[in-house]
């Protein structure tokens with residue numbers, strides 16, 4: 001058995017009647033945790049060289065770099081390239097206090113898109129998701145229902161949200177998202 | 191429900207995003223301490239009706255620990271401050287004093 005390749009824990013897509021909502025499990029993506037002083041120019045350059053992203057601001061996401069905490073990023077890359085990203089970071093930061101670890105198999109990635117996607121998230125996360133308050137590039141690391149999760153608004157469409165949670169919670173979060181997306185269940189306030 | 195401003199990441203979040211970590215500014219008793227002092231360190235905690243200094247963690251958010259001063263009677267939050275200090279900063283003490291002078295806390 002090839003121990004280097006994980007399979008997604010689950011696969012699936014669901015279309016809800018509510019406002020054309022679409023929920024899907026995303027294919028595996030390379031994920032690398034980087035802990036370091038994010039204000040250090042050496043770190044910013046290493047991130048740029050490793051995944052092509054500028055340093056994201058506080059609670060912001062770029063296409064390939066997610067702000068996770070004041071000293072932590074989660075970097076994204078195509079699945080299979082994560083070892084290369086870790087290698088680049090480790091080389092570039094050899095003289096800088098840091099930690100770069102491949103955590104690609106730790107989390108499951110979902111995508112929720114549609115007019116009412118923000119209403120679905122607002123049912124479970126204590127976050128102001130009003131239009132204008134939470135926009136493209138905004139990220140929150142928080143809880144959804146009872147589980148730790150993070151979500152950010154992607155720029156790939158008007159209402160596209162990417163959601164990550166720990167792999168072991170994926171089934172629970174999927175069920176929660178699917179149930180919370182049902183037609184007729186939207187508060188209609190956002 | 192408390193609304194808490196995390197001093198580490200700047201989020202103004204609701205209580206359910208955080209985890210309470212008990213009384214703050216305990217002095218650790220270790221080898222060489224008397225049995226009474228060690229027992230007190232392990233088990234005895236203040237339980238005031240009023241101002242309480244506490245440790246909190248932004249558990250579902252940035253994951254960082256910090257300190258908070260609040261009233262256990264009214265849930266008023268007087269301030270949050272860094273985890274790595276042994277006593278509350280003067281700015282927080284000033285706000286508590288102000289609340290006292292206005293009768294909001296004993």
Ligand SMILES: [Zn+2]
Nearest residue numbers: 196199248252
């Ligand atoms: Zn925080």
